[in-house]
Amino acid sequence: MLRSVLLATALSALTLGAAQAQTAVKIGVLGDRSGVYSDISGEGSVVAARLAVEDFAKLDPSVKVEIVSADHQNKPDVGAALARQWYDRDGVDMVIDGVTSSVALAINQVTREKNKAFIDTGAGTADLTGPQCTPNTVHWVYDTVALANGTGGAMVKRGGDTWFFLTADYVFGQTLQRDTSTVVTKNGGKVVGSVKTPFPTADFSSFLLQAQGSGAKVIGLANAGGDTINAIKQAGEFGITEGGQALAGLLVFSSDVYSLGTKVAQGLVLTEPFYWDLTDGTRAFSDRFAKQMNGRKPTANHAGVYAGILHYLKAAAALKDVKDGAKTVAKMKEMPTDDPLFGKGTIRVDGRKIHDMYLFEVKKPAESKGPWDLYKTLATIPGNEVFRPLNEGGCPLVKG
Structure with a gap:
């Protein structure tokens, strides 16, 4: 009897330890799902996000990731309200995509206010790494x-x-x-x-x-x-x-x-x-993406969603906690970037991701x-x- 109790206690402790060792992350894909930028963003961004989570799980299963998505309708007030709701009520740790510069600037401010993280992959304004830069935002892909x-x-x-x-x-x-x-x-x-x-x-x-x-x-x-x-x-x-x-x-x-x-x-x-046809790495990713998107190849924004999430999850695994957005972004800047779509790169202190x-x-x-x-x-x-x-x-x- 005593042996059974001790064994059950030991198993319970192991289970608890495993649960405690797992880092939980919730990511919100906030883009244009119905307007003029829906081909650039839309469902493709969600597919790219899921592929990134799938690939990272093979590298480090200790990070548990949940993906949610929404349509900001290219309206700054809608984008800001959704980001605020996600941060305040729904437990989202990081928002990605943000296509449409006016919306991205609005998300940028809410993210700083709530001390979460924002990876802009779809919006172009260089002001995100200029006068509007914050410790909580990374600007991937391109800018004006x-x-x-x-x-x-x-x-x-x-x-x-x-x-x-x-x-x-x-x-x-x-x-x-x-x-x-x-x-x-x-x-x-x-x-x-x-x-x-x-x-x-x-x-x-x-x-x-x-x-x-x-x-x-x-x-x-x-x-x-x-x-x-x-x-x-x-x-x-x-x-x-x-x-x-x-x-x-x-x-x-x-x-x-x-x-x-x-x-x-x-x-x-x-x-x-x-x-999509630059390297073996871009072709392999694009083939996987196309199978889920009726043959459509990924845009640069979709590639940025994939690569940005991979790097964010590397920082999450290193920190084992992403509740402090500025701290997570600082870790992303500290670590060199390396993925099959953009190759090796860096993130500067202003949040600008550098690649060719x-x-x-x-x-x-x-x-x-x-x-x-x-x-x-x-x-x-x-x-x-x-x-x-x-x-x-x-x-x-x-x-x-």
């Missing part, structure tokens, strides 16, 4: 400065020295125009005009006519997702590129080019940090071997060249 340096710099060097912008009328479009204009003028070019377009909008005809009438060599599309697709399609209908003007898609995802087709998008120059970017050109139909065979690589741009220097962003976390 990197896009400007990549596409803007390349177009000027190719002779596109006069620009007219079609700019989505919210913080992302305005920031992208600002940062690209800086690169254009720095490289000897000139901005001859711009027009703000409603976000979102289906009809770009009047705006394209203004751009056409400006005589600018380059029409810069400071928009994304469905807006970019509509603008490029309608520019084709107006014969703008046939008339000698070039289109610069300042934020273009592979899903956009897939929707347009190579016949419409051929020759478009763009900058991305990820493409790629200058791509959309293939001609005759060059493409299939519906997702979209890009040829023009150049690899080192991360320390394409992202803004640490001391130029105005982040209050940067000393000196």
Whole structure:
């Protein structure tokens, strides 16, 4: 009898010890599930998150992860309210995705207030690592400065020295125009005009006519997702590129080019940090992703969700507690990043994730071997060249 009691006590202690050793993490995927950015974000971000959790479990089963998701509808007030509810009531430790800059800035502030963690993978504004930087946010994937340096710099060097912008009328479009204009003028070019377009909008005809009438060599599309697709399609209908003007898609995802087709998008120059067909690692992940997404390949945002969660979970495993968001993010910055989609990298003190970017050109139909065979690589741009220097962003976390 005594032996049985001792054995039961020992087993109970072992069970309790195992339970105590397990770190519980709850992650909220907060993106656009129904609007113009749903192909960039949407269900694909949730699939990418689950794949990251699945892969990390093979490395370290001591971290128990729960994924929840919601649609912020591209509205800052909705995004902020959802993040607040998740943090206050639902026990979410980290929010990821955040596509749409105005929403990401709202999530950024709530996250700092609640001392949780936010990994922005979908929104572009470089202000997240500039004046709006916090100890609780990491900016993965890309930003408006990197896009400007990549596409803007390349177009000027190719002779596109006069620009007219079609700019989505919210913080992302305005920031992208600002940062690209800086690169254009720095490289000897000139901005001859711009027009703000409603976000979102289906009809770009009047705006394209203004751009056409400006005589600018380059029409810069400071928009994304469905807006970019509509603008490029309608520019084709107006014969703008046939008339000698070039289109610069300042934020273009592979899903956009897939929707347009190579016949419409051929020759478009763009900058991305990820493409499904870059390496064995990107191809293997993309094949797994496509099996759950009816054959669709992942966007750079989806890749960022996967890679960002992997790195966050590494920090969680090291700390064994993620309740202090700033402490968790500090651990992420301390650890070098390494994953099959972005390779080796670092996270700076301002929260900027550093990795290479790629200058791509959309293939001609005759060059493409299939519906997702979209890009040829023009150049690899080192991360320390394409992202803004640490001391130029105005982040209050940067000393000196």
